[in-house]
Amino acid sequence: MPQVQPRRNTTQKRVILQSVAELGCHPTAVQIYSAVRQVLPRTSLSTVYRNLGILVDQGKIKAVKGAGSEIHYDHNTCEHNHIECTVCGRVCDVHVNPLNIDTLDPETVSNFIVLEVHMNILGICPECAEQLEKEKLQ
Amino acid sequence: MPQVQPRRNTTQKRVILQSVAELGCHPTAVQIYSAVRQVLPRTSLSTVYRNLGILVDQGKIKAVKGAGSEIHYDHNTCEHNHIECTVCGRVCDVHVNPLNIDTLDPETVSNFIVLEVHMNILGICPECAEQLEKEKLQ
DNA sequence: ATTCGTAATAAGAACTATTCCTATTATAGA
DNA sequence: TCTATAATAGGAATAGTTCTTATTACGAAT
Incomplete structure (x- = not known):
């Protein structure tokens, strides 16, 4: 042990x-x-x-x-997910309703025993979005 | 360009x-x-x-x-998610209803422009689960 | 408070997955 | 078939992380 x-x-x-x-x-x-x-x-x-x-x-x-x-x-060790900026790489918290592990049909998860569900969202942060707007105007 | x-x-x-x-x-x-x-x-x-x-x-x-x-x-380039075995590392497909990007409240995503949502599930595949069962009995 | 066993440290080597470099090869258009 | 150059093989370089080892310092027992 x-x-x-x-x-x-x-x-x-x-x-x-x-x-x-x-x-x-x-x-x-x-x-x-x-x-x-x-x-x-x-x-x-x-x-x-x-x-x-x-x-x-x-x-x-x-x-x-x-x-x-x-x-x-x-x-922050509480369950939550993340969103990441594809421009600057910054990672921020996101609180979306998590998928309930127990309601997953065994067949949809290839009969795996499900342990954790991670959601990772990719996007553009407000600062980088603004910067990109400025560059577009020039 | x-x-x-x-x-x-x-x-x-x-x-x-x-x-x-x-x-x-x-x-x-x-x-x-x-x-x-x-x-x-x-x-x-x-x-x-x-x-x-x-x-x-x-x-x-x-x-x-x-x-x-x-x-x-x-x-497979169609939109789908993945489940990964924490024991052997194998990756399999999962088809769970994706989160609808357009219904996300801007505030919950820290005002990011959302591009992609990836769901990654961790679990134990049937083969590894069986193997672990066997080892436990010995 | 002092001693002592050993967990943790600093420094850097090693490792792993991936990307980059360059001389050579082979594709596709003329 | 010839030719320009995109793509290749082979290996060096890189980035992020883990491992190794001699040294340091924590904390339990004196």
């Missing part, structure tokens, strides 16, 4: 968790790394990645995969 | 498209590469990636991003 590892409460781990919460808008590992280094300048990127993994395992944050290749981290 | 490049109809491109269709269940670039090399043994992986990109641009296939880090390719 899987051992529960002891977990030390290090400064790095605390600052990393705090940075994810304070940055708010779904930062990437590198953005979190930059924020953490303003407080603890000797922090390494691998420490950031390792602790993000631990925090995800502990359910304290969530990892969000979008259209891009980077993983974003979310301090 | 964007130039339309001339496109040559090469053997590699034809075999790559055919492989995506014949492999059926959402192959990755490496799986397509293996299949193509059974017909054209000197094909390079970069040729596979380049042509997959062209075929996606031309709307002949679709790229599907799941929970894993590899991109899967889908010969």
